[in-house]
């Protein structure tokens with residue numbers, strides 16, 4: 001059978017550094033192929049070459065459906081070839097309707113298009129029906145659930161492939177899914193995987209990039225692993241265990257991610273809040289001791305993550321009082337500036353927004369919260385700034401460890417490590433973490449957990465809002481389960497396991513009815 005995609009000897013160098021080194025890869029028709037590797041191993045670089053965003057180094061070859069393709073691929077030409085991409089941000093326009101989003105590619109590429117909306121809505125419903133989905137074509141995308149948004153983005157990508165005449169006839173094409181399941185609850189992942197299986201059974205190939213090894217083991221037929229730009233192996237999914245996968249990805253055995261169970265909760269309450277009300281959150285109260293890690297979780301829409309943004313004054317609370325030590329704060333009057341003065345730090349899930357400034361260098365990003373330390377008679381001691389940043393980069397194993405690089409030149413996971421380094425150096429009283437290891441590979445997770453543990457030993461308390469149950473089980477002393485804006489359950493000590501958290505979250509559906 002002629003493969004859908006063949007890559008031969010593909011390399012890519014950025015400023016003397018090899019991001020991809022002589023990678024050769026084949027994807028068969030109807031195959032779901034996983035692409036795995038640590039942060040910075042070259043996954044995005046490979047995908048960006050396919051999208052025509054990066055030109056590969058000379059010497060590589062690409063064949064699509066047996067036909068040689070001239071490299072570099074011109075921007076936008078991937079469509080003509082029969083490839084389609086769904087990135088983590090999904091690329092939907094929230095203010096437009098479902099049907100407008102579905103047809104947007106066509107609108108953009110055809111002039112004088114006469115439209116009958118009734119006809120367009122009918123066709124959209126027919127398309128969704130074909131995949132067994134129930135999405136209202138007239139709904140505004142901003143009103144869709146996270147799962148429906150992800151499903152819509154995938155259906156649109158498939159329709160894109162099928163709008164190509166050759167692909168429609170051959171049933172072939174390549175759908176590239178770059179971490180599409182982040183933020184989805186388990187039921188959503190199941191729906192998404194059903195859609196992926198359906199697409200593959202039509203003959204379309206799928207390249208699936210993810211850091212979630214359980215998901216990769218569940219959905220893929222074969223797996224390719226990259227490390228430092230090299231292709232280590234391509235293996236059939238059946239023939240590899242999770243442990244072997246981890247060892248191949250990070251090049252060593254994983255230390256146990258088991259947390260030390262603090263059976264006896266500390267009693268010296270240092271931080272507490274009461275009567276917290278926000279958009280979703282209703283009358284929530286909590287207290288934390290010094291060095292405690294409190295997890296907040298629930299299904300999508302339960303409001304658990306809103307707590308962080310209300311405490312930090314990023315979103316306005318309608319009521320609530322916060323105590324840190326002897327100080328009391330009225331939460332409706334809280335602002336991020338006051339929160340920082342009060343000893344709080346927020347690491348948002350959207351690290352490109354408030355987390356870090358892409359266009360600044362790493363050293364400037366790291367120094368921002370502690371700039372005052374480096375003023376010497378009105379002059380900035382840039383050498384000291386660079387030296388300190390270098391030490392932090394080395395301690396946090398950021399790769400490449402070059403302080404003068406722009407933040408955006410780092411891979412996603414390495415950017416997250418820089419942002420953690422930036423905020424933890426302040427020794428805050430309270431750290432608010434939202435999905436702190438999202439997009440972070442399994443090896444770097446260990447480092448993030450170690451960073452968190454070290455900070456708690458110094459007395460920092462942590463509230464971590466996350467839908468990654470494995471991560472909560474690894475770091476939390478207590479986990480609160482949310483449903484409809486309220487706390488409906490609490491797990492402590494040896495009860496904090498991935499399975500118990502999953503069970504409680506799904507029980508919450510019934511309890512909150």
Ligand SMILES: Nc1ncnc2c1ncn2[C@@H]1O[C@H](COP(=O)(O)OP(=O)(O)OP(=O)(O)O)[C@@H](O)[C@H]1O
Pocket residue numbers: 014015018019037038039040041042043044045046399400408409410411412413414439441
């Ligand atoms: N535009 C760029 N300029 C310079 N270096 C870059 C650029 N893009 C990527 N790199 C480097 O190439 C290497 C591979 O990065 P890439 O983004 O492909 O990794 P990744 O496997 O996708 O990582 P992650 O899982 O963290 O997203 C990294 O060392 C990164 O710093």
